Amino acid sequence: MKTVRIEPRYSAWRDEARRLLAQGVLPDSIIWEDEGSEIESLFGGLDSDTVPTPAGPLKIPRQFLELAELVACHSHPERWALLYRTVWRLTKGSEKHLLQIMSDRDVNRLNDFASAVRRDRHKMKAFVRFRKIGLDEESGREQFVAWFEPDHHIVELTAPFFAKRFASMDWSILTPDQCVHWNGRKLEFTAGVSKKEAPDSDALDDYWRTYYSHIFNPARLKLKAMQSEMPKKYWKNLPEAPLIAELTSQASLRTGEMVEAPSSQRAHVSERIPAGVPKPAPKPIQVNPVEVLRQADTLKLSEIHDQADHCRACQLHDRATQLVFGVGPETANLMIVGEQPGDQEDLQGLPFVGPAGKLLDEALSEVGIDRSQTYVTNAVKHFKWKRREKRRIHQSPSADEVHVCRPWVLAEVLKVRPKVLICLGATAAKSLIRSDFRLLEERGTVEGCELAERVIATIHPSYLLRIRDSTQHQTERAAWIGDLKLALVA
Numbered sequence: 001m002k003t004v005r006i007e008p009r010y011s012a013w014r015d016e017a018r019r020l021l022a023q024g025v026l027p028d029s030i031i032w033e034d035e036g037s038e039i040e041s042l043f044g045g046l047d048s049d050t051v052p053t054p055a056g057p058l059k060i061p062r063q064f065l066e067l068a069e070l071v072a073c074h075s076h077p078e079r080w081a082l083l084y085r086t087v088w089r090l091t092k093g094s095e096k097h098l099l100q101i102m103s104d105r106d107v108n109r110l111n112d113f114a115s116a117v118r119r120d121r122h123k124m125k126a127f128v129r130f131r132k133i134g135l136d137e138e139s140g141r142e143q144f145v146a147w148f149e150p151d152h153h154i155v156e157l158t159a160p161f162f163a164k165r166f167a168s169m170d171w172s173i174l175t176p177d178q179c180v181h182w183n184g185r186k187l188e189f190t191a192g193v194s195k196k197e198a199p200d201s202d203a204l205d206d207y208w209r210t211y212y213s214h215i216f217n218p219a220r221l222k223l224k225a226m227q228s229e230m231p232k233k234y235w236k237n238l239p240e241a242p243l244i245a246e247l248t249s250q251a252s253l254r255t256g257e258m259v260e261a262p263s264s265q266r267a268h269v270s271e272r273i274p275a276g277v278p279k280p281a282p283k284p285i286q287v288n289p290v291e292v293l294r295q296a297d298t299l300k301l302s303e304i305h306d307q308a309d310h311c312r313a314c315q316l317h318d319r320a321t322q323l324v325f326g327v328g329p330e331t332a333n334l335m336i337v338g339e340q341p342g343d344q345e346d347l348q349g350l351p352f353v354g355p356a357g358k359l360l361d362e363a364l365s366e367v368g369i370d371r372s373q374t375y376v377t378n379a380v381k382h383f384k385w386k387r388r389e390k391r392r393i394h395q396s397p398s399a400d401e402v403h404v405c406r407p408w409v410l411a412e413v414l415k416v417r418p419k420v421l422i423c424l425g426a427t428a429a430k431s432l433i434r435s436d437f438r439l440l441e442e443r444g445t446v447e448g449c450e451l452a453e454r455v456i457a458t459i460h461p462s463y464l465l466r467i468r469d470s471t472q473h474q475t476e477r478a479a480w481i482g483d484l485k486l487a488l489v490a
């Protein structure tokens, strides 16, 4: 047995793993320990200085490297062993396609770890609140500090997001794990600190309360979702938390006001930030979807999502509550593309969660497809609707709207690289297969589309929702299930 002690960061693990692989050291013969961990090894350490680095680069799938960078941030002590066992199986064990086997225990665990880290990063981006602590006399720049308690070691990976967003102020984010400091030019990392070192409260709390009460969108109010998104643990550090009860009690009243208000009265969020408080660095009002697609290789899926949030390439964003981007593991083998979010999807910010989503869920489980392992998205990212009495009625997107939104869904395909791609309905098929695709004549497996190894076009579940006659409904549904089963053919 060898004990390998590493600085607990991805690059340290990667360098060590390269050496060990070159030496042919079996996964079972290594005990991984974090440097600075209190567990004293009973076994001799491996002297990494005396171990040669491999001569040539190892062929490791990019998908693994991306996953490994996230998994390395997980706080579970077994992450290093899990990563090494997986990279061993991928390279020495000749299990080249291992990452596609979702039922494999290691793959499953890797994906779980990566998802937990993604969630933690998302929470850090959403819940960090800066407090003003003073002015740097030399530079004349104001200084801000925030306290945050992440579940995992995500500070280093998430810090560039804050550097970009709050580029023009000096700030520190203090956590028990690690701290990061920005001085307008570079990020610096120091050891974690205790909460006592973070300042408690000042005028900035008022700023956050004002900001929050303005951006609070009662139409989106889902208490359960809100509580799972913003667990109690984070509430205690949020100055706006005391406002939540008050705002939620007014929600139904304000929903009515908002739906009726013409879009010109809905000020852009950045216009609502009160004067005299740190504004986030100005965000581009216009992002160019084609440009983002061009750079998709160098961007993370979450960064593409962030950019899409600011897309104004068509007018649909104007009346929609929010952008609805794809959801699901980036490592998914199967990607499903629908048309556009509906009423429920628009309110919840998630694809296929309304009546069509329910039909889809039932069909997937009947066919034996696990939705949680599938990446689900839409050809168009905003809800297009017209009002009929109190309801918001779906309107089909125009060919132009589908066209300008296409780079976003293509970027998702590029990042996820699914083996199987299912287009639900004509809009998705026209966006991704061919603009003159005829769904009813060409449904089923489609030849000649290179977006995935297998591309399937089938009807949209909303089509079934519109069929009143039960015999016809059953016949169409059976044909749909038949199409979906094509995804499983070996």
Ligand code: URA
Residues within 6 Å of the ligand: 338, 339, 340, 341, 342, 345, 350, 351, 352, 353, 354, 356, 357, 378, 462
């Ligand atoms: N219809 C779609 O095409 N997509 C959704 O997300 C919901 C309904």
